[in-house]
Amino acid sequence: DPNMTLLYNIIQFGEGDRLLVARDISRLKRLEQTRQTFVANASHELRTPLTVMRGYLETFLEQDLPRPLLRGLSQMQQQTQRMESLVRDLLLLSRLESSQQIQSEEPIEIHHLLKRIQRDALILSAEKQQQITLDLDADKDLLGQESELYSAFSNLVFNAVRYTPAQSEIRIRWQTDSSGGHFSVCDNGPGIEAMHLPRLTERFYRVDEGRSSESGGTGLGLSIVKHVLMRHGARLEIQSKIGQGSCFICHFPADLLTQVEIDASETDN
Ligand code: ADP
Numbered sequence: 419d420p421n422m423t424l425l426y427n428i429i430q431f432g433e434g435d436r437l438l439v440a441r442d443i444s445r446l447k448r449l450e451q452t453r454q455t456f457v458a459n460a461s462h463e464l465r466t467p468l469t470v471m472r473g474y475l476e477t478f479l480e481q482d483l484p485r486p487l488l489r490g491l492s493q494m495q496q497q498t499q500r501m502e503s504l505v506r507d508l509l510l511l512s513r514l515e516s517s518q519q520i521q522s523e524e525p526i527e528i529h530h531l532l533k534r535i536q537r538d539a540l541i542l543s544a545e546k547q548q549q550i551t552l553d554l555d556a557d558k559d560l561l562g563q564e565s566e567l568y569s570a571f572s573n574l575v576f577n578a579v580r581y582t583p584a585q586s587e588i589r590i591r592w593q594t595d596s597s598g599g600h601f602s603v604c605d606n607g608p609g610i611e612a613m614h615l616p617r618l619t620e621r622f623y624r625v626d627e628g629r630s631s632e633s634g635g636t637g638l639g640l641s642i643v644k645h646v647l648m649r650h651g652a653r654l655e656i657q658s659k660i661g662q663g664s665c666f667i668c669h670f671p672a673d674l675l676t677q678v679e680i681d682a683s684e685t686d687n
Contacts, residue, residue: 423447458512461505468505472498500634507638510569511621514645523561525676528592529554531568536590539575546584550575556594558675562650570646573639574603574666580633582607582663599670606663615656619644643668650674 427439475495479488536552543550560567578588582605591602610618610625617623622637624630630637640654643666647654651671658664 454512454515457508458516461508461512464501464505465509468498468502472502500636503634504636504638507636507642511638511642511645514566514642514649518649520563520566520649522563523674524564525679526560526562526564526567527679528556528559529678531564531571532590532592535568535572535575538572539579539588542576543579546579546586548579548582548585549587550579551587551589553589553591556592556599557678558594558599559678560599560670561674561676562670563646566646566649570643570668571601571603573643574668577635577639577666578603578605578607578664580635581605594675596672597669598672599675600667601670602665602667604663604665609660609662609664610656610658611660612658615658618656619654 421444422442423444425441425443427441429437429439431437472495475491475498478491479495483491532552532554536550539550575588575590578586582588587606589602589604591600591604593600593602614623614625618625619640621641623640624637644654647668651674653669655667655669656664657667
């Protein structure tokens with residue numbers, strides 16, 4: 419049956435005796451597909467009403483209305499923005515889940531991509547005056563899907579901004595060696611307890627529910643990171659120590675590295 423999905427397990431017992439167990443997981447797979455389609459459709463349908471609501475709220479907020487009313491409207495505007503972020507991340511996640519691999523690889527100028535992320539992070543960090551440094555120690559670029567990698571890398575950098583206090587140091591790095599390419603974001607913030615680390619990339623998993631939802635995140639960030647990396651054959655490593663800080667490291671296989679293209683404008687001079 420071409421529509422049947424089987425999961426094989428080999429159980430070893432005794433001296434060289436092996437048992438092959440095949441389990442029919444077709445129903446499970448169909449259910450998972452139904453769930454994915456539902457989430458994708460629901461998020462898509464929520465976009466239009468949210469845009470309409472945001473439009474009206476913006477107009478109302480410009481009117482000369484009594485203070486309590488304006489306060490309420492401004493709360494509604496904030497919550498609408500939160501819902502829009504949620505819907506955006508849910509849509510992105512369902513798109514990422516719909517196929518195992520990226521469709522096509524394009525050469526990415528890591529230097530430009532990380533500069534852009536650093537700039538966006540500095541805007542987010544404005545009032546906290548964190549130090550966000552960029553350390554590019556490589557002569558290799560990466561092959562991949564640029565918009566997906568922007569989402570993954572920026573999620574890690576924005577998390578560092580959100581979950582560390584004012585004046586913290588955040589270090590963004592890109593290194594390459596014979597084993598592959600390594601993108602990392604390290605901070606000297608509060609750190610994460612070891613017991614949370616294995617579950618951190620689950621959807622909506624949060625260490626501190628109250629603080630995290632205040633932070634402006636959707637709870638889907640690390641789940642998005644995990645999926646983007648999987649689609650690139652890469653893996654995420656998390657190192658963290660309470661009171662010392664956290665490091666999120668993305669390891670890319672060596673076959674995704676390319677020689678840095680020499681910028682034409684530089685050779686002209
Ligand atoms: P959220 O939208 O809540 O940020 P994420 O999936 O991006 O969702 O992150 C999951 C949780 O991991 C966060 O709620 C936060 O508790 C924790 N976390 C992520 N990055 C850091 C960090 N750099 N320092 C401390 N905690 C972090």
